[in-house]
Amino acid sequence: xTGSGTSTEQAFLEQYDASRYERxxxxxxxxxxxxxxxxxxxxxxxxxxxxxxxxxxxxxxxxGFTESLDAAAARALSTKAQLSGxxxxxxxxxxxxxxxxxxxxxxxxxxxxxxPRALERSAASPDTRLARLSVPWLGETGGPxxxxxxxxxxxxxxxxxxxxxxxxxxxxxxxxxxxxxGFELLPPRFSLRELRLVHEAILGRQLNKDSFRRRVxxxxxxxxxxxxxxxxxxxxxxxxxxxxRRAR
Amino acid sequence: xTGSGTSTEQAFLEQYDASRYERxxxxxxxxxxxxxxxxxxxxxxxxxxxxxxxxxxxxxxxxGFTESLDAAAARALSTKAQLSGxxxxxxxxxxxxxxxxxxxxxxxxxxxxxxPRALERSAASPDTRLARLSVPWLGETGGPxxxxxxxxxxxxxxxxxxxxxxxxxxxxxxxxxxxxxGFELLPPRFSLRELRLVHEAILGRQLNKDSFRRRVxxxxxxxxxxxxxxxxxxxxxxxxxxxxRRAR
DNA sequence: ACATCTTCGATGCATTGTGCATATATGTAT
DNA sequence: ATACATATATGCACAATGCATCGAAGATGT
Numbered sequence: 001x002t003g004s005g006t007s008t009e010q011a012f013l014e015q016y017d018a019s020r021y022e023r024x025x026x027x028x029x030x031x032x033x034x035x036x037x038x039x040x041x042x043x044x045x046x047x048x049x050x051x052x053x054x055x056x057x058x059x060x061x062x063x064g065f066t067e068s069l070d071a072a073a074a075r076a077l078s079t080k081a082q083l084s085g086x087x088x089x090x091x092x093x094x095x096x097x098x099x100x101x102x103x104x105x106x107x108x109x110x111x112x113x114x115x116p117r118a119l120e121r122s123a124a125s126p127d128t129r130l131a132r133l134s135v136p137w138l139g140e141t142g143g144p145x146x147x148x149x150x151x152x153x154x155x156x157x158x159x160x161x162x163x164x165x166x167x168x169x170x171x172x173x174x175x176x177x178x179x180x181x182g183f184e185l186l187p188p189r190f191s192l193r194e195l196r197l198v199h200e201a202i203l204g205r206q207l208n209k210d211s212f213r214r215r216v217x218x219x220x221x222x223x224x225x226x227x228x229x230x231x232x233x234x235x236x237x238x239x240x241x242x243x244x245r246r247a248r
Numbered sequence: 249x250t251g252s253g254t255s256t257e258q259a260f261l262e263q264y265d266a267s268r269y270e271r272x273x274x275x276x277x278x279x280x281x282x283x284x285x286x287x288x289x290x291x292x293x294x295x296x297x298x299x300x301x302x303x304x305x306x307x308x309x310x311x312g313f314t315e316s317l318d319a320a321a322a323r324a325l326s327t328k329a330q331l332s333g334x335x336x337x338x339x340x341x342x343x344x345x346x347x348x349x350x351x352x353x354x355x356x357x358x359x360x361x362x363x364p365r366a367l368e369r370s371a372a373s374p375d376t377r378l379a380r381l382s383v384p385w386l387g388e389t390g391g392p393x394x395x396x397x398x399x400x401x402x403x404x405x406x407x408x409x410x411x412x413x414x415x416x417x418x419x420x421x422x423x424x425x426x427x428x429x430g431f432e433l434l435p436p437r438f439s440l441r442e443l444r445l446v447h448e449a450i451l452g453r454q455l456n457k458d459s460f461r462r463r464v465x466x467x468x469x470x471x472x473x474x475x476x477x478x479x480x481x482x483x484x485x486x487x488x489x490x491x492x493r494r495a496r
Numbered sequence: 497a498c499a500t501c502t503t504c505g506a507t508g509c510a511t512t513g514t515g516c517a518t519a520t521a522t523g524t525a526t
Numbered sequence: 527a528t529a530c531a532t533a534t535a536t537g538c539a540c541a542a543t544g545c546a547t548c549g550a551a552g553a554t555g556t
Contacts, residue, residue, distance in 0.1 A: 002331040022313040024269040026343075026354055056455055065352055069343035093341045093356050095274075104313055106356075108341050159335035194504080211543055213505075218542090234503045235551040441532080459514050461534080466513090476523095482532040483522040497556100500535075504550075512543080 024095075026106035028072045029060035029111065029161065031091065031168035032081060035185050035201045035232075036116040040133040042165060043081055044147060044155060048127065051101045052158035056131065056147065059230070060107065073110040087184040088112040092167050094186050106226040111168040113184035129199045135204055137167055144169045169202075176202055180221055183242045189236035192216065193230055216242055269306040269441050271350035272310055272343075276320040277308035277409065279339065280329060282447045286308035286366040288381040291367055292330055292395060292403060296375065299349045300406035304379065304395065306413070308355065317445060319356040335432040335489065336360040340415050347408045355407075359416040361432035379403050383417055383452055390418045417450075428469055431490045437484035439477055440464065 016083030023074050032043040042104035044056035047223035063072040069090065077083040091109040099105065123130045131147035147155040157165075175181050182198045196212045202216055280291040292304035307328030311320040317338065325331040347353065354440040371378045379395035392410035395403040406411075423429050430446045446461045464470055471491050476484035 024274050024311065024313060026272050026274060029520080035253060063272065063343070063354075066345045068345055069341065069354070084540080092338060093317065095311070097314045097316055106311075106317070108343065108354075163387065192506090208544055209503095210505090210507095215542080230552085233474065233553055234501080235505090235553090237504060270507050439533090456515055458516080459532090463513080478523085480532080482530080483524090483534090485533060498554085499554105501552105502553080503541100503552085505548105507545085507546100507548080508543090512541100514539100514540085514541080515541105516537105517533100518537080520535080522531085525530080526528085 002105060004231075013038070024106050026063045027060050027105055028069060028076055028105045029058040029107050029109050029164060030061060030073055030076050030081075030088070031058055031111040031165050032077070032083070032086075032114050032122075033111060033168060033172060034114045034116040034121060034130075035198050038134070038197055038201050040169065040201055041116065041119065042133055042147065042159075043123055043194070044129050044131050046127045046129070047158055054156075055158035056129070056155045056161075057158040058109075058161050063095070063108070071205050073108075076110075077112060081119040081128070082117075083112075083114065083118060083122050086112050086114050087117070087240050091164070091171055094160055094164060096160065096201075106156055107164070109164045109167065112173060113172075113181065115185060115187065117187075133169065135166075138168050138204065140173050142166060145169055172202055173204075187226060187242055189227070189239045191239060193237060194223070195240075211240075263416050268452070272354045275308050275353055275355045276311060276322050276324055277306040277315060277355050277412060278321055278329075278336070279306055279359040279413050280325070280331070280334075281359060281371075281416060281420060281433075282362045282363050282364040282367040282369060282378075283446050284440050286445055286449050287380050288383070288417065288449055289364065289367065290381055291371055291397065291404075292377050292379050293328055295406055302404075304377070304409075305402045305407050306357075306404040311356070317356050321356075324358075325360060329367075329376070331360075331362065331366060331370050332365070334360050334362050337363075339412070339419055342408055343414060344408065355363045355412070357415065359413045359419060361420075361429065363433060363435060367437075377403070380412060381417065383414075385415035386452065388416060388418050393417055420450055421452075428490070436488045436489055437473060437475070439487060440470070441482075441485060443470070443488070457479045 001216060021027060034041045037224050045059050047053055047055050059076050061072055061076045061079065073088055074084070077086065088110050091111045093106060093108045095106040097104055101177055119130060123129065131149060132147055134146040136145065137143050143166050145166045146162065147157055149155050153226065175198060182195055185198050186194060194215055196207055196209065197215065200207055218224060220243050222240040223234065224238050225241050227239045230236045256431055258463060282289045287393050293307050295303050295305050307324050307329065309320055309324045311317060317377050325334065325336065339359045341354060341356045343354040344348065346351055367378060370376065382394040382396055384393065385391050391414050393414045394410065395405055399401050420429060424447060430443055433446050434442060440461055443457055443464065444457065446492060448455050468491050470488040472486050473489050475487045477487055478484045
């Protein structure tokens with residue numbers, strides 16, 4: 001039945017052995033997204049070792065042998081960014097054989113939505129930095145994005161992390177149409193203007209003020225809490241809270 | 249600098265060694281989706297070996313060490329279903345540590361849209377079968393789906409493949425709202441009724457006939473080719489072709 | 497005190513997309 | 527010839543949206 005050296009068996013073994021016995025490494029990388037000053041920001045970690053030494057990378061870890069992917073992503077956030085309890089979701093898996101020069105590393109990318117203050121706190125150590133994202137495409141075209149330091153200097157990104165960040169931006173833009181995102185990016189109390197600015201930063205374009213107000217209110221996504229923000233320098237806006245936490 | 253046995257280094261090594269030296273296997277599994285008789289169908293392969301011997305599985309292969317994920321998915325389609333040149337896209341990565349009883353196997357799942365005739369041809373061998381999908385949830389709720397044989401008998405699915413298929417259905421339903429899917433599931437010439445039945449099968453609900461016609465025509469997604477289908481047993485409908493191939 | 501500026505929040509109107517009903521057209525089946 | 531099924535076009539009601547207008551409510555400058 002088996003053992004006779006036919007050419008079909010040879011072909012089978014050639015193909016099967018290569019994939020079975022030389023296993024790729026599997027990592028998770030997390031694109032942490034926050035919104036501040038009308039722009040998208042992410043958290044980057046400077047690489048201390050080769051390859052891409054000195055370049056800036058997404059926080060990531062290798063997946064433990066008995067660890068789920070979600071748990072590995074949570075561990076990356078907790079060990080590399082001192083963050084926990086944030087919205088996080090699997091994004092896409094990047095598996096170009098040449099994406100890491102050391103060896104074959106397949107990266108299961110995640111994205112997380114974080115309040116800007118929490119992200120600022122996690123960028124305390126000197127090898128981590130908040131970077132502003134510069135998205136060179138409109139809508140959901142897709143493609144890599146650039147990272148720029150607080151003072152405007154570009155931050156070179158390691159591996160294919162520019163593509164990972166671009167995929168995250170594309171995903172978030174797409175989800176905004178039907179999912180109540182933005183909820184994870186704001187404090188518990190916010191004005192409709194703040195919510196709209198979050199949406200505009202994500203989409204990279206301006207939105208109609210009145211349509212946005214009507215849509216959000218008519219759909220019952222937010223509820224007024226009966227207070228106003230008296231710190232704004234103009235007519236104080238009503239403050240709202242999210243009606244129901246979804247998407248988690 | 250290094251080598252002094254501090255507890256932090258111990259903790260670091262414990263965490264790093266486990267993930268680095270005992271690597272998970274990485275596979276791709278493909279959910280092939282076709283539409284026939286107003287229902288969703290997929291191609292399943294009966295497992296000849298343990299584990300889950302006799303159960304039905306998605307066509308899949310282990311990822312070669314120097315092989316990209318997309319190439320592995322194409323190889324799964326070509327070697328297990330004799331299919332090539334179809335629309336295929338990465339879906340989600342399933343990494344539950346216990347999803348495969350043999351060892352840790354992380355599966356990068358893909359979904360593909362196939363014309364029903366092509367899928368029928370690929371289900372020729374006795375260990376492959378076309379299965380009808382029974383989706384027990386509405387809209388984009390999500391969750392596992394069941395597979396039923398041609399004659400109505402349920403087909404037990406191996407591993408977490410019911411969840412993979414459910415994720416594929418959910419993804420396709422979501423994409424239908426804004427992407428010109430359905431184009432990969434129909435022959436080059438089709439009537440608006442056939443296109444609508446494809447959409448209804450994907451969404452699992454009926455659509456308004458006139459709204460569908462207007463929307464498709466107004467958006468210029470399809471173009472009349474000036475011929476009619478005279479084989480239908482009623483007034484012959486105009487035949488259309490897709491205006492532009494997108495989504496690939 | 498007063499004008500000016502900014503944003504808030506409400507209202508009206510035109511446009512567009514959609515669900516639904518109606519009417520006619522054009523084939524097959526009996 | 528008649529019934530039946532679907533195609534195709536049109537009209538109407540309703541909802542969502544973009545856009546413009548208007549008054550309200552705060553801060554700031556003179």
